Amino acid sequence: MGPLEGVKVLDLTRAVAGPVCAFFLTLMGAEVVKVEHPKYGDDTRHFACQRNGVSGQFVALNRGRKGITIDMTKPEGQELIRKMVPQFDVLVENFQPGTLKKWGIDYEVLKEINPRLIMCCMSGFGQYGSMSQLPGYDIVGQAMSGIMETNGWPDGPPTKVGCLIGDQSTGMTGLAGVLAALYSREKTGKGQLIDISMQDVLIQYYDIPTYTLLGYKGGRTGNRLPTIAPFDTYPTKDGRWAIIACANNNLFEKLCSVMGKPELAQDERFATNPKRVENVEAMTEAISSWSKRFTMNELSGLLVKNGIPTAPIMNIEEVLNLPHVKEREMLIELEDSTMGKVQMVGSSIKMMGTPLNPYGSAPKLGEHNEEVFGRYLGLGKDEVSELKAKEII
């Protein structure tokens, strides 16, 4: 039994950011009804990891949902949404701001129909503010939050983060908003509107004090941090790179001992973290000239034994083959109704009392039309067929 057993979610999300939020609501045991356009469905169906006519990203993000179709550009489609809203606790969406208002299904309208409704709107730039109408995508958010400017190497170009940091973090932030509102509603009896902007979220991820206090505008520092040292990659004898990270004096002293140079920890250039940051070149030279005397395995062994945070850099295959990752069920096999057997990521939220269930199958386009319109609106098979013939669903 998940923590959200009994909660009903109307899911108008598409692409990635919104579905990440709805994904965890689903895994938490809510009944999540996903609404797609009757003709195209969600854009992610057409992403490039195709099998049996659907993409892996769609299945990854949308498993466990009930899937229905509604053409929300048509008045009859909009009316279907308004009729369903009284029976739902939560509505999540990530259309461009203004879209739902145009369709007559924005919060101002829906709260009159259901004052207990919790509505979470996720977008590139938020529901208000002079840039709110701009379309947003992960890479747009990264570019306009300072993240791309600070990702990469000093002598290279601004670089997109190698995963969908904007989408994923926006979805997780929306999730926190929905969950907090569900708790709050238990106390107040009232729903509310939540406004999540990808740009806001990525600004929150940015280390703002480096700018407001140091005036540092975020040039790229490769694998270093401007605030902690040592916290970098160091060469090994076999041509690999090892992470070594010490965020306090105690760990740095241990490292100096392991290096056989305990006196370095007392050296005034390296005695405190701010000093080590100031003298990072000299410190890096000292560590590198030591680290490259060992292979990755030898170095790892030495550092782990002494409790110093370290890691080799792994590709995803190496990661997913770690027994640890299997023990934590982070790579699971599930049976999807379209794809068949497929390997997907498990749940990163592990709640021991109310476990999450990541094993659902993703809906085919409109798969649950009869079930959902029957159960929530009392429509019969013929009425559903008629809506379909009229291309409303």
Next chain:
Amino acid sequence: MGPLEGVKVLDLTRAVAGPVCAFFLTLMGAEVVKVEHPKYGDDTRHFACQRNGVSGQFVALNRGRKGITIDMTKPEGQELIRKMVPQFDVLVENFQPGTLKKWGIDYEVLKEINPRLIMCCMSGFGQYGSMSQLPGYDIVGQAMSGIMETNGWPDGPPTKVGCLIGDQSTGMTGLAGVLAALYSREKTGKGQLIDISMQDVLIQYYDIPTYTLLGYKGGRTGNRLPTIAPFDTYPTKDGRWAIIACANNNLFEKLCSVMGKPELAQDERFATNPKRVENVEAMTEAISSWSKRFTMNELSGLLVKNGIPTAPIMNIEEVLNLPHVKEREMLIELEDSTMGKVQMVGSSIKMMGTPLNPYGSAPKLGEHNEEVFGRYLGLGKDEVSELKAKEII
């Protein structure tokens, strides 16, 4: 009034990941009591953005809390924690797994004292699994989740993401766990243990189907995605880089129209997203030879007018100077009791019914010892002084 008004949180977190979780619990209106070591305090106090003896990162992450000191390595300190636990709803921590057990304050012990306690443990590799004992830091999580391997350029080295993606996302995931458990407790009356691993969280951020379905091991693709095209940076006449992102045929058709080449959208090499991914070089050449005829401003104007997602790449100063960012209160000025006036990031979770408050001041080390030990344990001034003299607090 925040959504968590009345909730009490005992905050044993340090460094960044744990405090991100506790930060939002604080902004949501919970009373959050942060416990620090009496001598050193949190490592983030010593990060390199110093003013008046404290770092900006500490203030950024820990404002709004009550601050107390307890030496949890001492039996008397451990007893203080056990005595306080019955009065708290939530305990959050991010020590290395096993540490709290050693101190006699792990979940097995604490749930006997308070069965309603929600305890969220955040760590590098989680509370169970063969690698759970390894120390974790942001860069370690990035290295051992495939993220570093996929971040950067094909001809360059694996690259750390330019912000603390591991810490931030682990904190946000822990936050979601705590909030779901609070909601669930309203229904069941029971608390529970939540186990968040940074490695799990970053695997969740990774686009796993690219590996499980395409067998793609995550070599670095610079500013491209392996699943969507166009979704990249393109050159402008004035030597800058513009983002152009189209995740569906409709947007790509619009782009081709703006380029004055509507026939490209029908070209069989580019007619669907999987086709565009397959023929990305030819498509990139077509877009780039067009984009470089315009300055960044001209190009932005053209694309925005036609509803095509685009962006210039901004540094953090340009971002924070946008009127939009000020309108959304993402850069705020607050009065910190140690730093004085300082600019900090606002709240990326905007809840219209129960607004979050990001204006708190960070505690000095042990600032609220008398108040908290008095209120929660009924200790008088003299007793608090005695604990201090014995270096227990």
